[in-house]
Structure formats: structure tokens, C-alpha cells
Amino acid sequence: MAELPQEADPAKLTRLGLETYARELGEYGLTVVPQSVLGLPDEFFTHLRDTVLAVAEQRTGAHFDLNRGLDRSLGGRPNEIGHVVITHLVDQDPAFEQLLTHPVKKALMSHLLGETHRLSNSSAWIKWQTPDDWEKVMSTGMHADQSRIPTPWNWRAPHIANMNWLLTDYTRENGAFSYVPGSHLEQRFPPEQEAMDRAVPVEAPAGSLVIFQGCTWHGSYRKETPGLRISMHGIHCRPYILPGHDFQGQISDEVYAASSDPDYLRMIMREDETMLVRLADI
Numbered sequence: 523m524a525e526l527p528q529e530a531d532p533a534k535l536t537r538l539g540l541e542t543y544a545r546e547l548g549e550y551g552l553t554v555v556p557q558s559v560l561g562l563p564d565e566f567f568t569h570l571r572d573t574v575l576a577v578a579e580q581r582t583g584a585h586f587d588l589n590r591g592l593d594r595s596l597g598g599r600p601n602e603i604g605h606v607v608i609t610h611l612v613d614q615d616p617a618f619e620q621l622l623t624h625p626v627k628k629a630l631m632s633h634l635l636g637e638t639h640r641l642s643n644s645s646a647w648i649k650w651q652t653p654d655d656w657e658k659v660m661s662t663g664m665h666a667d668q669s670r671i672p673t674p675w676n677w678r679a680p681h682i683a684n685m686n687w688l689l690t691d692y693t694r695e696n697g698a699f700s701y702v703p704g705s706h707l708e709q710r711f712p713p714e715q716e717a718m719d720r721a722v723p724v725e726a727p728a729g730s731l732v733i734f735q736g737c738t739w740h741g742s743y744r745k746e747t748p749g750l751r752i753s754m755h756g757i758h759c760r761p762y763i764l765p766g767h768d769f770q771g772q773i774s775d776e777v778y779a780a781s782s783d784p785d786y787l788r789m790i791m792r793e794d795e796t797m798l799v800r801l802a803d804i
């Protein structure tokens with residue numbers, strides 16, 4: 523059985539009842555943590571989903587309806603593939619910060635990336651029925667998140683890990699996440715056709731947390747149903763990787779003050795890099 527080295531405090535995994543999920547990360551490169559283990563009520567996820575849609579409406583001008591989809595074309599790439607990514611959500615509502623500092627997420631990210639790691643992005647994905655013109659089986663092509671790092675990778679020490687908080691159900695018809703179980707062990711970039719042939723859907727209800735590592739081959743199926751698939755994503759990386767989005771100096775003191783884990787939040791935002799001089803301070 524493939525085991526990852528336990529870089530974080532293994533007692534923490536035990537205390538939180540996460541050994542099964544840590545073991546699955548070693549064996550499959552991905553795990554699904556159910557809502558009951560996360561200990562968050564339905565209302566939390568409903569609020570998060572509504573907030574994502576409110577921010578999306580504010581930023582795009584479109585109206586998003588959970589059951590009917592959106593009321594206009596957004597043009598460009600979203601129109602071609604049938605989804606839009608809403609970025610920089612950390613400080614848009616306290617619920618986003620609560621996801622980032624959730625003890626289960628923190629423990630599993632620490633397990634994969636070591637205790638010191640960074641947030642690379644904080645983005646919601648809103649996906650609607652895949653347009654007929656998009657002829658591929660996957661609406662997001664199969665890839666690995668650490669693809670910019672030369673192979674062979676070391677699956678026991680991934681550079682990157684990612685999370686999907688499901689705010690609507692993932693089913694294959696509903697455009698679920700796709701992945702190849704155990705593909706991280708191959709330590710190579712996925713050839714498109716091979717990855718599609720071997721892919722399986724990750725089917726799980728809203729309220730679940732999917733965590734996977736940077737070597738794992740993944741993508742997502744086209745959405746065959748009306749309405750919206752909504753999820754909250756967050757790539758994390760080791761401290762020597764340049765995060766995709768730069769949160770350092772961008773989050774207000776009020777957000778840190780309200781956090782139940784401000785030290786961890788500061789660390790993933792790179793606020794512990796005290797040797798760096800901010801432009802604003804010059």
C-alpha cells in the first residue's frame with residue numbers, strides 16, 4: 523500500500539479521525555472527506571453557495587440561477603467551455619476564511635505539503651450545461667496541477683495540493699471532477715487520451731471536501747444537465763513555489779483578527795516572510 527511520509531504531526535491526523543483519508547491520499551492521490559467528518563452544518567454550505575453566486579453576479583453582471591443556469595453569455599473562454607472562475611475570494615465573506623483554516627483541511631494539506639505551505643489561489647468554479655459546440659468528453663482537460671515542474675516527480679513529496687469544497691452535488695452527468703486513481707504514483711504528466719481512458723468520476727454530495735495532490739491526473743466531465751455546479755477550490759503549494767495569486771499584504775487586519783486560526787492564515791498568505799519588503803513600505 524502506498525503511504526506518504528507524515529510530515530505533519532501524525533497525532534493530529536489521529537485526533538481528527540483522518541487516518542483513512544491520509545491513507546487514501548497515499549494510495550489513490552485523492553480523498554473525499556464527508557460533511558459529517560468536517561462537522562459543518564448544511565447552512566454553512568448553503569450560505570457559501572449563495573455568497574459565491576452573489577459575488578459572481580456583482581463581478582460579471584449576469585444572473586446565476588441554481589436550477590436554470592445563467593441568463594446571458596459571458597463571452598470568451600467561459601462561453602466556449604461552460605464555466606467561469608471567480609477568483610480572490612478570501613476576504614469576500616468570513617466563510618471563505620473558515621474554509622481555509624478548517625482543521626481538517628489544515629491537517630491534510632500539512633500531511634501533503636509539510637506544515638509550512640502557501641495558498642496559491644482562492645477561487646470558486648461555476649459550471650453550467652456544457653455547450654454543444656464543445657465536443658470533448660471533458661470540459662476541463664486531464665492534467666496534473668504541478669505540470670510546470672519537470673518530471674519525474676516525487677509523489678511522496680508533492681509540490682502542490684488542491685481542494686474542492688462541493689457546494690452542489692458532484693455526479694458524472696452534473697459535470698463531476700474526473701481523476702485517475704493511483705496516477706500520482708507514475709510521477710509523469712498525463713497524455714490526454716490515456717488519462718481520459720482511465721478516468722473515473724468523483725461522485726459525492728454537496729458538503730464534501732475533495733483533496734488531491736499535485737501529481738494526480740484530473741479534469742472534469744462535461745455537464746449534461748441544466749442548472750449550476752458550484753465548488754470552491756484552493757491550490758496550495760510548498761514555500762519555494764511562487765503562488766498563482768499574491769495575497770501578501772492584500773488581506774486586512776480585520777480578517778486576521780476574526781479568524782479562529784490567525785497564525786495559520788497569516789502563514790498561508792506569506793505574511794510570515796518578514797525579510798521581504800513590501801512596495802507599500804518603501
Ligand SMILES: [Fe+2]
Nearest residue numbers: 665666667740
Ligand atoms: Fe487542476
